[in-house]
Amino acid sequence: MTGSAGKVDLDRREVLAKLASAVFAGLVAPAVLGESAAPAEAATLPELPVLPPPQPEEDPLVRMMRDLQRALQKPVEQRRWVMVIDLCKCVGCHACTISCVVENKLPPGVVYRPVPEEELGTYPHVVRRFIPRPCMQCDRPPCVPVCPVNATWKRPDGIVVMDYEQCIGCRYCITACPYGARTFDFGDRYTKGTPGARPFLLGEEGAAVHETIPMFEYGQPRPRRDESSPIGNTRKCHFCLHRIERGLLPQCVVTCIGRATFFGDANDPESLVAELIARPNVMRLKEELGTEPKVYYLL
Amino acid sequence: MMRRVLYGVAILAVLFGLWGIYDRAAFGHHNAAYGSYVVWGLWVALYLFFNGIATGTFVFATLEYLFRVPIFARTGRLSLFLALITLGAGLLHIWLDLGRPERIWKAYLQPNFNSVMAQIVWGYTLFGLIILAMLAMSFRPQRYAGWLRILSAIGLFLALFLSGGVGALLGVQAARPFWHVGLFPVQFPFFSLASGAALLLLVYGLFDRAANEHRAQLLRTLAILTLVLQLIKLYFLWADYSQSLYGGMPQNVAPVQEVLFGRYWWAFWILQLFLGSLVPIVILLWPGLSTKPAWAALTGFLILVGFAAARANIVFPALAVSDLKQLIGAFHGARLQFHYFPSPMEWAVSIGISGLAGLAFLIAYDRLPITPKHVPEAPAR
Numbered sequence: 001m002t003g004s005a006g007k008v009d010l011d012r013r014e015v016l017a018k019l020a021s022a023v024f025a026g027l028v029a030p031a032v033l034g035e036s037a038a039p040a041e042a043a044t045l046p047e048l049p050v051l052p053p054p055q056p057e058e059d060p061l062v063r064m065m066r067d068l069q070r071a072l073q074k075p076v077e078q079r080r081w082v083m084v085i086d087l088c089k090c091v092g093c094h095a096c097t098i099s100c101v102v103e104n105k106l107p108p109g110v111v112y113r114p115v116p117e118e119e120l121g122t123y124p125h126v127v128r129r130f131i132p133r134p135c136m137q138c139d140r141p142p143c144v145p146v147c148p149v150n151a152t153w154k155r156p157d158g159i160v161v162m163d164y165e166q167c168i169g170c171r172y173c174i175t176a177c178p179y180g181a182r183t184f185d186f187g188d189r190y191t192k193g194t195p196g197a198r199p200f201l202l203g204e205e206g207a208a209v210h211e212t213i214p215m216f217e218y219g220q221p222r223p224r225r226d227e228s229s230p231i232g233n234t235r236k237c238h239f240c241l242h243r244i245e246r247g248l249l250p251q252c253v254v255t256c257i258g259r260a261t262f263f264g265d266a267n268d269p270e271s272l273v274a275e276l277i278a279r280p281n282v283m284r285l286k287e288e289l290g291t292e293p294k295v296y297y298l299l
Numbered sequence: 300m301m302r303r304v305l306y307g308v309a310i311l312a313v314l315f316g317l318w319g320i321y322d323r324a325a326f327g328h329h330n331a332a333y334g335s336y337v338v339w340g341l342w343v344a345l346y347l348f349f350n351g352i353a354t355g356t357f358v359f360a361t362l363e364y365l366f367r368v369p370i371f372a373r374t375g376r377l378s379l380f381l382a383l384i385t386l387g388a389g390l391l392h393i394w395l396d397l398g399r400p401e402r403i404w405k406a407y408l409q410p411n412f413n414s415v416m417a418q419i420v421w422g423y424t425l426f427g428l429i430i431l432a433m434l435a436m437s438f439r440p441q442r443y444a445g446w447l448r449i450l451s452a453i454g455l456f457l458a459l460f461l462s463g464g465v466g467a468l469l470g471v472q473a474a475r476p477f478w479h480v481g482l483f484p485v486q487f488p489f490f491s492l493a494s495g496a497a498l499l500l501l502v503y504g505l506f507d508r509a510a511n512e513h514r515a516q517l518l519r520t521l522a523i524l525t526l527v528l529q530l531i532k533l534y535f536l537w538a539d540y541s542q543s544l545y546g547g548m549p550q551n552v553a554p555v556q557e558v559l560f561g562r563y564w565w566a567f568w569i570l571q572l573f574l575g576s577l578v579p580i581v582i583l584l585w586p587g588l589s590t591k592p593a594w595a596a597l598t599g600f601l602i603l604v605g606f607a608a609a610r611a612n613i614v615f616p617a618l619a620v621s622d623l624k625q626l627i628g629a630f631h632g633a634r635l636q637f638h639y640f641p642s643p644m645e646w647a648v649s650i651g652i653s654g655l656a657g658l659a660f661l662i663a664y665d666r667l668p669i670t671p672k673h674v675p676e677a678p679a680r
């Protein structure tokens with residue numbers, strides 16, 4: 001695409017493609033080379049792509065990436081990550097659910113972002129509502145104080161995280177969450193019990209390879225083999241912290257076909273999410289419990 | 300004959316349990332039926348059950364060592380031993396329930412004392428040590444009378460703290476309105492006392508069958524205590540359920556309706572209420588019946604069955620009913636269900652642990668001087 005000044009502007013797809021290939025190479029390389037990745041600390045800023053200047057009708061993703069890059073320049077404790085979900089735009093495709101499963105390589109029984117569906121009214125006046133439910137990253141998380149071994153805590157930037165090496169698997173935090181946002185990794189696999197290698201069929205042996213290559217939650221490669229953590233641990237949505245720390249938006253935000261999910265730093269008055277949560281048609285789930293969720297819904 | 304039958308049942312239970320333990324050790328939680336929504340199952344319910352009995356029987360031990368109640372003289376050692384084996388059974392259940400049981404040391408070296416669970420882990424450990432110490436000292440009661448009193452007092456406080464604490468473990472969960480009632484830390488100590496009394500009724504009814512006036516009086520006292528505690532238990536149950544149903548809030552009503560009219564209604568109406576409460580009350584009120592050893596044992600057994608069902612009816616419904624009902628169909632999976640019934644592996648482990656506790660008691664009863672007849676009379680003061 002050529003701009004008015006004759007320069008070639010990067011369009012949205014080119015930006016995302018360059019970013020994706022660079023980040024993917026960076027994420028996979030340590031596991032392939034057998035090195036352990038550094039924990040997801042924001043001590044050093046990632047090399048971030050140069051984004052085009054703001055344009056009136058630009059894709060919200062580009063604006064959110066710009067907001068993200070701005071937030072990453074700040075100290076961690078000055079960021080306040082929030083997610084905003086526009087219920088009028090969500091079409092219930094569940095792409096966010098699946099992309100999250102793929103991104104975090106979630107096993108059976110573990111889901112970070114289901115999309116509950118609700119049918120309202122009676123025929124012929126029926127509507128369906130879809131309410132994506134990630135972890136609320138509550139400011140007053142009931143799941144944190146109940147952990148007997150401090151395996152979960154709220155970061156300064158607002159994300160509630162898990163330490164898989166600390167968790168003893170008592171599941172007390174799961175009972176404490178009023179949103180059902182935590183699930184438990186029982187060590188199950190999708191390919192378990194499927195037919196072995198057959199002619200013209202990939203089979204369990206081949207397919208199981210995908211299940212055992214590493215996932216990169218919290219910036220650490222964790223291949224799924226034997227019974228090591230996070231098997232036997234509680235797991236939850238963490239706003240794709242490993243992506244955020246590398247200048248990428250959470251996978252669900254990027255995947256949403258309706259552009260219904262927004263993410264950013266609410267402490268930044270210029271950010272898209274700050275603009276959205278200032279609207280009057282905003283609500284949060286189970287506000288009466290006083291958990292102060294950081295996921296807002298637009299009605 | 301009865302002793303042989305009991306030994307046989309206990310051994311079979313242990314053998315069956317060995318298969319369950321092997322499965323648990325080899326395959327982790329793969330063959331357990333609980334999932335990510337109903338995360339706590341049979342083992343947590345039986346942990347509450349056994350530990351409730353442990354704290355309850357300990358209180359009866361203090362009736363000898365601390366309060367010097369004459370009718371309970373020479374019964375303390377047996378009560379302590381029962382507390383020890385039931386505590387072990389309860390803790391074994393909850394240890395096997397952990398996702399990473401090998402990391403239990405973290406609760407001791409890296410605890411978060413804001414967590415009620417961490418508090419009761421430390422509490423039960425201290426409680427177990429006190430029971431062991433008192434059991435050792437009970438073989439020289441004259442020499443250690445002072446220490447027995449001190450440890451009884453500390454242990455009594457711990458027993459109340461722990462039984463109430465288990466109630467608080469559930470009660471602090473604002474996410475679970477069925478649990479989040481002020482009654483929970485209050486009623487659990489009564490449940491513990493009642494289940495402790497029931498176990499003593501069972502043991503004194505089945506064993507130590509030498510007919511003597513002291514034994515008859517003991518059974519009569521235990522029967523009266525049990526009757527009162529049963530009525531208190533029923534009052535708590537009525538208060539809890541009736542308030543929830545009257546208030547009409549869906550998140551309170553749904554679990555109660557699940558208990559009363561759900562798929563496992565029989566666990567409440569038949570096991571908990573009829574067999575576990577009403578039949579025992581009838582026996583206890585029937586003139587002369589409760590002091591007959593066989594009927595006393597039956598009463599104790601039925602009450603214990605009722606309490607086991609009651610613990611399940613506390614744990615499961617709160618987890619099986621979610622006010623985010625739409626979660627059910629949002630993402631499918633065997634672990635993402637709101638329905639739960641223990642798997643064969645879970646039953647096997649629980650039966651095995653129960654059998655092991657029973658076997659330990661039988662062997663100790665036959666081989667160790669733990670029964671009242673082995674405890675010398677205290678010298679007249």
